Amino acid sequence: MKKILVTLTSIILCLPLLMGMTPANQNKATQIQVVLHKIAFPEGELPQDTKNTGKIDDQHAELLKNYHGLNNVTFDVFDVSRKFYDLRQQGLTVEQAQEQLAKLGPNKERVATGVTQNVGGEDGTLAFSLSSTSTQADGKDAVYLFHEAKAPDYIKEKSKDLVVVLPIYDGDKVMSKIHLYPKNERKTTIPPRFTKVVTDGKANYNFGDKISFTVTTTVPADLTDYKFYKVTDQADEVLHFNPESLSVTIDGKDISALFEKTIRQHGFELNFNDMKKLEPYEGKTIVVTYTDTLMSHDKVDAKIVNTASLDTDFDKIVKEVDVKTxxxxxxxxxxxxxxxxxxxxxxxxxxxxxxxxxxxxxxxxxxxxxxxxxxxxxxxxxxxxxxxxxxxxxxxxxxxxxxxxxxxxxxxxxxxxxxxxxxxxxxxxxxxxxxxERRKIPKTKKPHTGIFPKTNDVFNSKLIWLGVFILFGVVIAYIRNKKEKNEE
Incomplete structure (x- = not known):
């Protein structure tokens, strides 16, 4: 997984355009929602601190596309409003007061606690509903500190405390829902081995061919901290998955009882949700074989991609293979x-x-x-x-x-x-x-003229030869007759 250069906030350093303070008599106590999106980063890939806008679509949200949300992290929320205003009276700026409060950590005014979990398909989510004003600060705008109280053992160190000063603005509008992105760096783990190949090694096929694929993954040697292990396959729209061809084995034995299966037209999903069932196979290799049928001849000279991914609590590994026609x-x-x-x-x-x-x-x-x-x-x-x-x-x-x-x-x-x-x-x-084709010239018949043949006709030619023969006979007779007279 490539290292993301974009960075995540550790404390909320809010610009004047984004927040401000209003006298208590101008504010009514209302509830605001703060949503935490807890992200775990591999060791060495923890991004630098940067400012947080509080929006759900800022640069921090992009991190969730490349890294996992982290469940089972406990957060406590503390009201630090009184101390914040004391620091402000001492001449500290808003940003300086926030930094100071983050260093001081929790006080005794805990107002909420919760644990990150999967919400709406996103891991590492935790939402708090908090008052926009503080009773300990005589109804002034509230200031809250978010403290990570407990994290899984594989986490290298807890995230820094986050300090939020209300209200936070989006332009000139007060935000009623604020999104924060606390981060953790986990200890180095060895990613599971994960491969995908075209089984017969070919790269091109006929329209209608059944193409065989093989996916393999090695079960981690220690599943203690794993909560899920999911293999997903998604093929190009011209490749249709053949459900009857799916085989999932370890050492040649079917392991269908270990996972939940979801079948789609262009792929499937195998969810190993019960790690207790998978523990006896630690270190073993899962072999997944199946076929897709090439159902179109429209994608010519173009890559027809088949993607497999492995998602765990710690890793997202993606492998692609492609075929062509x-x-x-x-x-x-x-x-x-x-x-x-x-x-x-x-x-x-x-x-x-x-x-x-x-x-x-x-x-x-x-x-x-x-x-x-x-x-x-x-x-x-x-x-x-x-x-x-x-x-x-x-x-x-x-x-x-x-x-x-x-x-x-x-x-x-x-x-x-x-x-x-x-x-x-x-x-x-x-x-x-x-x-x-060659043009054929039709033969024309010569008209028959009876006893008067035309010049060059066959009949005319015979008469000529007959005349020659008669003339030749007359000459011979004349010569003989003259010779006889001379002898007398």
Missing amino acids: GGKRFVKVDALDSSKKLANAEFVVLNRKGNYLNQEKNGFTWTNDVTNHNVVKLISDKNGQFEIRGLAYGTYQLEEIKAPTGYVRSKEKIFFKVSETSYNQKAGVLKVVNTQ
Whole structure:
């Protein structure tokens, strides 16, 4: 626990704006309430003295957020009005008179006594109802000394006496309820060992995964001065606690009889209120195991925090662990013109085992049946964009099952990686391309023209070859006929 530099008052040194004295004949005897908030500080962390405004929301109240209120402290209240006014007549200022009275300590005029306890959930609280005027000072404004009469044995030394001079003002208004913050420094104690871990050591999960946590704490070796011992677990809103998974053991044996259990949607509270039951286990380790289900895929690339705390009479120990889930963004574009975004392409997601991403009521699962009606289908929007969220870190594949109109469906699977920054980084947007379908030119039939074929037609070509053959035959016959005549 870090040391708080803010300091607490030991005596009430009230400025003129905050208090004053009024002649008795101008005041009627009324009751004012003084509320003590007793705070215990570890050895070496006792803050310095500082002025107290009497308000409930001043800097002293902040100390209660970091330190415990201390119960079972006895305070006596003494009327020291007569001595105060005697000191004032001797020429002492209000502040000087207060300091002197604090050094003198209690007198014989005890008017009230009480013991600090838990009031409204706050430990170390004690309220006194006191008269605003003093009979021993002839009805003048009362001056009270608050003396710590008894404290637990583990307290190093008692707090200094507090002197309050009435009335105390908040601006120009008399305060009817005054808050004081006496402090104690306790003897050094060894804080209980307290840990919290993700049981399987992983740091990232799929939407719908059950995440196992383990909390351990060592019971103090001496519980004599302990009045309570409380373990609290509070998870992020996207983590839902599974009550049936809660197990609390010592040496492997269930110890449910030792505590009171409070279950909440995002956590639990274990109150060990009966220290007598816990004493046989001094020095032993309490092991708490349970699971939370990741019920949302909205928190991508962000810490999903699970906090455990141990509260005792002396210590407040807080341990945090966090898990994450990831995602990936894509854009569907034309293969030749990446500025052209393609809508209505459909994809499914596969893991390394070749199973398809499936979404049930409480999260993702994996199936080997692509026809399952729960298989997650990613469809590109009018800007070509589509995405997947809620995946554990790792490598996955996209398989296109429907191409945009006018494009060829890609038969190759596209690998992509989910990591801590894969979703939110601009550079992480993966372009998925499609090629346009080839245009088919229809064949046109040539019209039939009967016996008059067109030039270059097949029929016309045959006639030409026939003419060549006849001509060739005529030439051969002519040559033979001429040769025979020459021989005669």
